[in-house]
Amino acid sequence: MDYEAVIGMEVHVEINSKSKVxxxxxxxxxxxxxxxxxxxCLGMPGAxxxxxxxxxxxxxxxxxxxxxxxxxxxxxxxxxxFYPDLAKNYQISQYDLPLCxxxxxxxxxxxxxxxxxxxxxxxxxxxxxxxxxxxxxxxGIDFNRSGVPLLEIVTEPDIRSAREAHAYLTxxxxxxxxxxxSDCNMEEGSLRAEANISLRPKGHAEFGVKTEVKNVxxxxxxxxxxxxxxxxxxxxxxxxxxxxxxxxxxxADRGITFSQRKKESAxxxxxxxxxxxxxxxxxxxWEQRIRHQLPELPMAxxxxxxxxxxxxxxxxxxxxxxxxxxxxxxxxxxxxxxxxKAANWLTVELxxxxxxxxxxxxxxxxxxxxxAALLKLIDTGEINGKIAKEVLAEMFTSGQSPxxxxxxxxxxxxxxxxxxxxxxxxxxxxxxxxxxxYKEGKEKVFGYFVGQVMKATQGKGNPQLVNEILRRELGR
Amino acid sequence: xxxxxxxxSAREIRDAVQSGAxxxxxxxxxxxxxxxxxxxxxxxxxxxxxDTARSMATKVDEKVRRxxxxxxxxxxxxALKELLCTRTGKTTCASKMLxxxxxxxxxxxxxxxxxxxxxxxxxxxMDEFAMGSSTENSAIKPxxxxxxxRCVPGGSSGGSxxxxxxxxxxxxxxxxxxxxxxxxxxxCGCVGIKxxxxxxxxxxxxxxxxxxxxxxxxTRTVEDAALTLNVICGxxxxxxxxxxxPVPDFTAALTGDIxxxxxxxxxxxxxDALSDxxxxxxxxxxxxxxxxxxxxxxxxxxxxxxxxxVYYIICTAEASANLARFDGVRYGFRHPEAKTMQEMxxxxxxxxxxxxxxxxxxxxxxxxxxGYYDAYYLKAQKVRRLIKKDFDAAFEQCDVIAGPTSPTxxxxxxAKSDNPLEMYLSDIYTISVNLATLxxxxxxxxxxEAGLPVGLQLMARPFEEETLxxxxxxxxxxxxxxxxxxxxA
Numbered sequence: 001m002d003y004e005a006v007i008g009m010e011v012h013v014e015i016n017s018k019s020k021v022x023x024x025x026x027x028x029x030x031x032x033x034x035x036x037x038x039x040x041c042l043g044m045p046g047a048x049x050x051x052x053x054x055x056x057x058x059x060x061x062x063x064x065x066x067x068x069x070x071x072x073x074x075x076x077x078x079x080x081x082f083y084p085d086l087a088k089n090y091q092i093s094q095y096d097l098p099l100c101x102x103x104x105x106x107x108x109x110x111x112x113x114x115x116x117x118x119x120x121x122x123x124x125x126x127x128x129x130x131x132x133x134x135x136x137x138x139x140g141i142d143f144n145r146s147g148v149p150l151l152e153i154v155t156e157p158d159i160r161s162a163r164e165a166h167a168y169l170t171x172x173x174x175x176x177x178x179x180x181x182s183d184c185n186m187e188e189g190s191l192r193a194e195a196n197i198s199l200r201p202k203g204h205a206e207f208g209v210k211t212e213v214k215n216v217x218x219x220x221x222x223x224x225x226x227x228x229x230x231x232x233x234x235x236x237x238x239x240x241x242x243x244x245x246x247x248x249x250x251x252a253d254r255g256i257t258f259s260q261r262k263k264e265s266a267x268x269x270x271x272x273x274x275x276x277x278x279x280x281x282x283x284x285x286w287e288q289r290i291r292h293q294l295p296e297l298p299m300a301x302x303x304x305x306x307x308x309x310x311x312x313x314x315x316x317x318x319x320x321x322x323x324x325x326x327x328x329x330x331x332x333x334x335x336x337x338x339x340x341k342a343a344n345w346l347t348v349e350l351x352x353x354x355x356x357x358x359x360x361x362x363x364x365x366x367x368x369x370x371x372a373a374l375l376k377l378i379d380t381g382e383i384n385g386k387i388a389k390e391v392l393a394e395m396f397t398s399g400q401s402p403x404x405x406x407x408x409x410x411x412x413x414x415x416x417x418x419x420x421x422x423x424x425x426x427x428x429x430x431x432x433x434x435x436x437x438y439k440e441g442k443e444k445v446f447g448y449f450v451g452q453v454m455k456a457t458q459g460k461g462n463p464q465l466v467n468e469i470l471r472r473e474l475g476r
Numbered sequence: 477x478x479x480x481x482x483x484x485s486a487r488e489i490r491d492a493v494q495s496g497a498x499x500x501x502x503x504x505x506x507x508x509x510x511x512x513x514x515x516x517x518x519x520x521x522x523x524x525x526x527d528t529a530r531s532m533a534t535k536v537d538e539k540v541r542r543x544x545x546x547x548x549x550x551x552x553x554x555a556l557k558e559l560l561c562t563r564t565g566k567t568t569c570a571s572k573m574l575x576x577x578x579x580x581x582x583x584x585x586x587x588x589x590x591x592x593x594x595x596x597x598x599x600x601x602m603d604e605f606a607m608g609s610s611t612e613n614s615a616i617k618p619x620x621x622x623x624x625x626r627c628v629p630g631g632s633s634g635g636s637x638x639x640x641x642x643x644x645x646x647x648x649x650x651x652x653x654x655x656x657x658x659x660x661x662x663x664c665g666c667v668g669i670k671x672x673x674x675x676x677x678x679x680x681x682x683x684x685x686x687x688x689x690x691x692x693x694x695t696r697t698v699e700d701a702a703l704t705l706n707v708i709c710g711x712x713x714x715x716x717x718x719x720x721x722p723v724p725d726f727t728a729a730l731t732g733d734i735x736x737x738x739x740x741x742x743x744x745x746x747x748d749a750l751s752d753x754x755x756x757x758x759x760x761x762x763x764x765x766x767x768x769x770x771x772x773x774x775x776x777x778x779x780x781x782x783x784x785x786v787y788y789i790i791c792t793a794e795a796s797a798n799l800a801r802f803d804g805v806r807y808g809f810r811h812p813e814a815k816t817m818q819e820m821x822x823x824x825x826x827x828x829x830x831x832x833x834x835x836x837x838x839x840x841x842x843x844x845x846x847g848y849y850d851a852y853y854l855k856a857q858k859v860r861r862l863i864k865k866d867f868d869a870a871f872e873q874c875d876v877i878a879g880p881t882s883p884t885x886x887x888x889x890x891a892k893s894d895n896p897l898e899m900y901l902s903d904i905y906t907i908s909v910n911l912a913t914l915x916x917x918x919x920x921x922x923x924x925e926a927g928l929p930v931g932l933q934l935m936a937r938p939f940e941e942e943t944l945x946x947x948x949x950x951x952x953x954x955x956x957x958x959x960x961x962x963x964x965a
Contacts, residue, residue: 039581043801045574045682046561046583050716078797080844082821089800141805270844272853275687275794277716 002202003237005230006210007159007195008119009168013151013182014126014190015058021125021149022049022092033142041147043087048276051076055149056099056280058181059123060290062151063100065175065297066118070287074099076123076274081267084139085128087146095271098122099280105155105175106299108317109167116168117156126150151181157196157207162226169193169219174298178323186218193222198243199233208233209243213257216250225250229257301326309339318347324361331368337375345375349389353396365399366392374402384463387411415462417469423456424449424469438474449474481506482643483961486552486700489646493551496540500533500551504595507553511597511644514964519619520629520639522558523565524598529553532595539593547593548707554589555600555645557636558616560691561680562586564596569682570614571604573802573809573828583680584715585649585691585708592707597645600635604830605799606656606684608632609902612893613832621664622962623928627886630660630902636694637664642964647695647704651681653688654787655881655906658918661694662881662931665920665959667948668694669701670906672938673913674719676705677712683798685791686717688910698919698949702726705941721939729942730949737947739765740775740874745905751884757922757930758880764954765878765947775870775877779863780908784900786863787907789843789856796840799833835896864912871937876947880905881918881931905933915941919948920959929959 020027023040039047063070077095103118126148131140153172159165173184173191184191198210213229216222233243248257296304298320305316305326320326325346332342350371354361374391377383383391383406394405406412414420427449428435438445453466481489481503492498508526515521536551556562559569561579568574582590590596603613611619611634619634621627622642629638633650637660640648650657652670661668669692676691683689693704703726710723741762746755766772804810804824811823829837843852870877883904892899909916915938918931932951936944 039579042806044561044580044807045567045569045577045801046559046579046678046680047581048679048715048717050714080797080800082800082803084803084805084817087801087806088797089803090797268846270796270841270846270849272793272797272844272849275685275717276683 003199003234004202005160005226006157006198006200006207007161007165007226008157009155009159009165010194010196011153011169011172012192013062013153013176013184015055015149015151015181016183017052017054017058017149019052019054020147021052021055021123022147025147027148028144031144033140033144036144037146041087042143043089043146049092049274051277051280052149055123056282057290058179059099059121059151060282060287061179061294062153062176062181063103063121064287064291064294065179066100066103066105066121066153068100068103068118068121070282071097071099071101071280072283073097073279073281075279076277077271078274079124080270083127084141085130085146087128087143091125091127092274092277093124093152094122099282105168105171107164107167107171109164114158114164116158116164119154119156121151121153124150124152162223162230165195165226166219166223169222171298173219174321178295178298180323193219195222195226195229197226197229197233199230199237208237209245211243211245211257212247213250214247214260217252221250221252224255225257228255232257295323298323305329309333309343311339311343315343315347319343322361328361328364328368332371335369335372337372338379341375342372345371345392349392350396353393357396364396366395370395370401377402377406381413381415381462382406383411383413384460387413387459411460413462414457414460415465417465420453420457420461420465420469421473423453423461424466424473427452427456428473435474446470446474482510484646485697486549486646486695486703487697489552490548490550490703493536493540494546498551500536500540500593500595501530503551504529504533504553504597507597507645514622514642514644517620517625517964518622518638518642518644519617520600520635520642520644521555521598522568522570522601522616522635525565525596528564529595529597532590536593536595547591548703549589549592549594552594552646553597554594555597555636555639555648556586557633557648557650558599558602559606559651559682559684560586560599560649561682562596562599565599567682568616569605570602570616571828571830571833572615573825574807575615575809577807579680581680584677584712586680588708589649594707600639600645600648602635603632603656604833605682605795606632606651606653606689607795607832607836609655609659609899610887610889610892611635611660612889613830615830618889621886621928622964623665623923624886624926625964626888627928628663628889630663630882630886632656632660633668633694634660637661637666637668640664640666640694640696641962643961647693647700649691649704649708650694651684651689651691652906652910653684653690653791654910655903657692657694658881658906658916658931658933659902661918662920662933663886663929665923665929665931665962666694666696667698667701667917667919667952668692669705669917669941669944670909670915671705671709671941672719672915673910674717675709675915675939675941677708677710677715677718679712679714683794685794686798687794688787688791690910698945698952699727699730701917702730702945702949705945719939724942726942726945729946731946732950732953734765734947734950735769737765737770737876737943738773738874739770739947740773740870740877742775742777742780742870742877742879744777744780745879749883749901749904750880753924754880754882754884754930757924758878758932761921761932761951761955762878764951764956768950768954773874775873777863777866777870777908779859779866782859783863783908783911784904786856786859787903787911788839788900789852790860790911792836792840793844793853794840796837796844799829799837802828832896860911863908867908867912867914867935875936875940875943877935879933881933882906885924885926885928885930909935914938915944917944917948919951921951921955922957923959927963
C-alpha cells in the first residue's frame, strides 16, 4: 500500500508597519530589551488597544495578492491562555471572522504548477520574548516584540510533499516581499512556518491523524522536517502503529522531529469577541483603493518579462525572485541595454558580486544606467568582455562610471591592426617550438598563441582581430 | 467666609474660585478639615493626597492671580475611585493584588479633570475590582453610609457616593458596569450618572467588563453632574470604543422646562420585588412630573427578567479575561512561596483576589469554555440584543424611562454578603441600562421612615444625556422638599 502525505501550512508573518498593532510603539525589537514598550503592549491595568490602520491596509493587500475574499465585516477576538510572554494573558487575534479568506496561491514545482488553497489570513499581535539565558535560574521577558503586528496565513491541506511545501513558502515569501509588507526573515522570526502533516493510503478521501511541526528556522529546515515526519509516520503506520495527534519540534542538529505537546493537554482558548475594539468594516471603496496600489505580482511579472524581452523561463524566474531585482533589471533595459545581455550580466556577473559582498541589489553602487553603459562599451568594441568584468568589479566597489574607469585605467580595447600584428609577430618569433607543433596540426596550441598575444596587449586586444591575424600569420 | 465650603456645589465653588472670591487653597483646606472631622466614621478615603491637593489648588490660584481664566472645574475638590489610573499615589482597585501598584500613566478622565483645574483630594473605596453592591468586597476596609453608619453605602462606587454625601468632596468619579454609580448614589442620597457607553473614555479605567464599563460622576446636584460631563465626555484616540460625537454643553439642557416630555413607566420595574417604601417615593416623584406637564405612559420591557442572568454571564466572561493579566509577572502581588510558573499563577491569584472576584473569574471561565460557550455566552449575547430591542421599542413611546434605582434602601453590613444571589439582585433595575448601552442616572427622591435615601432612576436613548439631565434637573428643582444632610457630624 502506498501512502500519500497531506500537508497544510500555517505561516505567521510580522507585518512591517512602523508602529505596533495596538499602540504607537515602534516595531523595531532589536532595540535594548523593554525600551519599545508602553502601558498598552505591557498589558498594564486600564490600557486599551487601538487597531493600527496600516496593519489592516497591508493585511488587505496580502489578502488580495493571495486571491482572498476581503470580509466586509470582521472582528477581533480574545484568545485566552496563560504564559509570561503574553502581557494580558490573552492574545488579540481573529477567530471565526478573519479579515481575508478563501484564496489560493499558484506554486511551481517540478516543472509544473499547482494551486494551493488559502483558507484564511487573519490579524493578531505577537507575544513578548522570553529568555532563559540570564543565569541564576532567572528568566527575562523582553516586551519589545509584544504587540508587533502578525498576519497568520493558513492553507488548505493541499500540499502533498516537502518540496511543494518549500515551493509554497518560497512563492509566499516572494509575494510578501513584492508587497513590501514584511522582511520575511525566518531566522529573526519575522516569518514562522508550521506544518500540519498526516498520511493516508493513496486514493483514500479521509485524512489520517496529523502532527504539527513547529520551531523550524529555515525553508530548507521545513522541507527536511516534513520529509522526516512523512518517513516517520509511514514507518509507524507500516509497523501497525498509530499516529498520535501532537505538536512536534524540529531538532535541526539531529535532523529529527520530537514530541512537544500531546493533544490531551491542548488549550481551550475560550475565544470571545474583543469588546475593546469595534468591528472592522471594509467597504468596496477601501478594498479598491488597496487593489489599485498593488504592485505587479511575481507570477505576472515573470510572464511579462518572458513575453516582452524574450527571456528564458529560467532567467525571468531568477530576475523576478525579488521585486527590487526585477525593478533594477527593467531599469537597465530602459537605459538601452539589450534585454538578453542585460539578463546575463545581471544574473551572473552582478549577482556574483552581490553574493560575495552579501549585499542587496538596493544597496548596489552600480546604477542601472551605468550597467547599461558598460554593456554598450562591449557592443561598440571599446572593451572586451573580460575587461568588462574587471570594470564592473571596479564600478561595484567605487561606484564610478564605466567610461571613467576605462579612460583612467587605459582599458580601451586595441583594435589597431598594426599594433596587434606587431604583437603577433613578436609572439611567433619567440615561440619556434609552438609554431612547429601548430604546423604539425596541433590545433590546441592556438590557444597558447592567443594567450600570449593578449598578455602582450595587457588583455586589451580585440579578440576577433587577434584571432584573425594569428591565423593569417601562422598559416603562412 | 470659609465655614461651609464643603457643602457648596461644584458650580458654586468653581464660580467663586474663577472670580477670585475665594482661593482654591481655602476651599481645599475646608475640605481637608471636613475629611479630618468625619472620615473616621465614614471611611470613604483609601488614599488622602493632602499635599497634591494643596499644590493643585495653589496652581489654580496662581492662574487666577495671573488673570487667566481658570478651568470649568477650577478649584473643585474631587475624589477618584480606586480603579482610575493615576500617576499620583496608588491604583489598588481595593484589591490585595494591587495594594502597592503605581500606574505609570493617568486615565484620560483624570487628565481631563486636571486640565479643567479640578483639585484631587485622594482616592476612595470600592468593591474589589468593582465587583459588588455594598463596598463590603473591598480588601482595604468597609465604608459606611453617612445616613446610617450601620449601613452600607452601596457599591461598587461606595466610597465615591459616601464621600460626596458626607461633604468630603464636591464631586467624585465612579464607574458603572451594572449600576455601580447609580446604586450607591441612590443609597447615599446623591446624584449619579452613567453616561451612554462610548460617551466617556475608558482609557485608564481598570477594566471589569469592557462592553459595559463606563465612567461617570457622583455629585450633590444635577447641575454639577452636567458640569462634570462637559469635562470628561468626548472622543479619545486611546479608546477605540469612545464615540466620535460632538459633546454639547450639558448645562444648557437644564432649562427647567419638561412640557411635552413623555415619561415611560416599565411595568416590570414596579412588581413585588420593589419594597413599598421605595415604591411610594418613586410614585410621588412621577407625580411631580405629571403635575408639570409631562406625559406619563406605561411601557413594557419584557426581557427585563433575563437581565440579571445575561449580565452575570457577559460581565463574568469579560472579567475572566480582563483580570487574567494580574498574574504576578510584571506587577501586582506575586506569592513569595511560588516555586514554579504554575504555582506563581495559582498561588498569587488565589491569595490576592477576594472570594467575589474569584467567583466571577471562575464563572466567566466556565461560560466561555468549550462546550458551554453556545449555551451561555452566545445565548446571553442574543438576549442582550433583545433587551436592547425592548428599550428601542419603549423609546418609541417615551423620551425618558423612569423607575427605582434600587429595589431596597441601604442595608446593614453583612445583611447580604453571605448570599451572593441576593446581593446580585441589588442591581436588578440598573443592569439593563448597561446591557443596552444607554445613559442612566439616579436622583434622590426622598428618605424612608428610617431616614435612608431613595433614588429615582431615569434612562434615555443613547447619547441623549441632555434629556436625562433636563428631566433630573427639573425634578430636583421641583420635588418640593430638601433632601437635607446626612446625620454624620
